[in-house]
Amino acid sequence: MAIMSEEARIKRIADAVKAHPKDGERISLPWQDTQRVFPVVKLELEALVLNPNSHRIRAQLESHPQREVVKDSPYGEEAQEVIAVLLSETEHFEDLRNNLREEGQRDPGVVTHKGLLVNANSRLVAMRDLGQNYIRVAVLPPDATEAEITALELRLQMQRELKQEYTFTNELLFVQELTTKYNRSPEQIALDLRWAASRAPRELEKGKARVEQATRLLSMIRDVQEISGNTIPLADFDEKRQALIEIDQLYQELARREPERARKVRDTRLVGVLVGLGYRELRRVDEDFLPDYMIPAMEDSDLLSKHVPVLTSGRAAPGDAVPGLEILPTPESPGAEEPDPAPLLELLAKSRGESSIEMTGEDGPILLTRESVIDSVRTAMESAAEEARADERAENRLQAPIDLVKEADRKLRKALKSYERMRKVGEFDHGKFAYIVRKVDRTVEQLKDEIAKHP
Numbered sequence: 001m002a003i004m005s006e007e008a009r010i011k012r013i014a015d016a017v018k019a020h021p022k023d024g025e026r027i028s029l030p031w032q033d034t035q036r037v038f039p040v041v042k043l044e045l046e047a048l049v050l051n052p053n054s055h056r057i058r059a060q061l062e063s064h065p066q067r068e069v070v071k072d073s074p075y076g077e078e079a080q081e082v083i084a085v086l087l088s089e090t091e092h093f094e095d096l097r098n099n100l101r102e103e104g105q106r107d108p109g110v111v112t113h114k115g116l117l118v119n120a121n122s123r124l125v126a127m128r129d130l131g132q133n134y135i136r137v138a139v140l141p142p143d144a145t146e147a148e149i150t151a152l153e154l155r156l157q158m159q160r161e162l163k164q165e166y167t168f169t170n171e172l173l174f175v176q177e178l179t180t181k182y183n184r185s186p187e188q189i190a191l192d193l194r195w196a197a198s199r200a201p202r203e204l205e206k207g208k209a210r211v212e213q214a215t216r217l218l219s220m221i222r223d224v225q226e227i228s229g230n231t232i233p234l235a236d237f238d239e240k241r242q243a244l245i246e247i248d249q250l251y252q253e254l255a256r257r258e259p260e261r262a263r264k265v266r267d268t269r270l271v272g273v274l275v276g277l278g279y280r281e282l283r284r285v286d287e288d289f290l291p292d293y294m295i296p297a298m299e300d301s302d303l304l305s306k307h308v309p310v311l312t313s314g315r316a317a318p319g320d321a322v323p324g325l326e327i328l329p330t331p332e333s334p335g336a337e338e339p340d341p342a343p344l345l346e347l348l349a350k351s352r353g354e355s356s357i358e359m360t361g362e363d364g365p366i367l368l369t370r371e372s373v374i375d376s377v378r379t380a381m382e383s384a385a386e387e388a389r390a391d392e393r394a395e396n397r398l399q400a401p402i403d404l405v406k407e408a409d410r411k412l413r414k415a416l417k418s419y420e421r422m423r424k425v426g427e428f429d430h431g432k433f434a435y436i437v438r439k440v441d442r443t444v445e446q447l448k449d450e451i452a453k454h455p
Helices: 006-018 056-064 067-072 075-087 094-102 121-129 146-159 168-180 186-192 200-227 234-255 260-272 289-298 305-313 341-352 371-392 398-424 431-451
Strands: 026-031 034-044 107-110 134-139 356-361 362-367
Touching: 006 034, 006 134, 026 134, 026 146, 026 362, 034 107, 056 075, 056 168, 056 234, 067 075, 075 107, 075 121, 094 121, 121 134, 146 168, 146 186, 146 200, 168 200, 168 234, 200 234, 200 341, 234 260, 260 289, 260 341, 260 371, 289 305, 289 371, 305 341, 305 356, 341 371, 356 371, 362 371, 398 431
Parallel strands: 107 134
Antiparallel strands: 026 034, 034 134, 356 362
């Protein structure tokens, strides 16, 4: 991809502006809090460079293996090719390309006096793909500042027809930049992004809340990235917008009362996000989900059962437990701890990109495929969510304990008949069966203790 030198670009653009006729094409653009008219000239594609700071690709570029090339030499051929490929992979790029093929360029782009595109980066890439040679662009004055250029990009993005929306994470980065680099207030950003429909106090307050939430969402994503050792790319969260918004909303509600429990609910939902849990199931994750539903479901998993204590408390499994089937103590047990999803979240985050996960087993570390762990955690959470949904549907909660015990009794009697048929089969795992029976027995004893407290 041939690119003119900066000196050649400056001269070519200056010559084009100088030759622009008085009755030539011009365009009015928002500039310095007003509207200003700029000349539109026709330039060779080689006279322009793609913007390495385009907010459309910031998140993707952050984790790109050649990001240092773009950082060190943004206008070199290699860096420009990286940017072009990223732009060609954005959503709706093909729609834009097809539209340019059928209708041609309708609206001019905008470029600095050095040939740096402010907008129309995707259009330039599409026009190159189509074999076109020229593009129409409005030229900004030589004294245009970076802040003015960023403000213009924002306004053009809001106004452009057939625009490609920023991805979720690129939008979050844009909000961060407007806040930290340009010191814009939440109210100003809300108006810029049209998150506030007007300057009416109620609208500004709604827009401000959305900007503040965007800041929290990026912070939450950055926390997960840090836990992972920065192995999770920012763009991995682009399809998780609604899930993350609901996580933030629930966290804000709970944190006012119990910050630590709010953190555990948030982390449990983030585990669900990392394993691809559906949004309906994620909404079942509340304060009681981990201890009452998720841990029992994990204990029923052949792959996860032996690791539940470590995954939900950080403690090693007790040494005298039946191999592969340790039990997490209940909160009422002496020395027991409230279950915590943090170890599981850390394990899933840190192993991103790995094919296997190291877990603690009876005889030391063992390797499990990461895919199998992900599948098992997701299955356990889906089962737990279904159990929670069934409990929520119960019409008479006062009757629920009785109905559940009756159901357990029916299933135990079925288990007895099944065991009588299977106990002489050589492949039957008697040890595992006996252990589960002892586990049931302990639960029954706990029920008896509870009953004794309320004669």
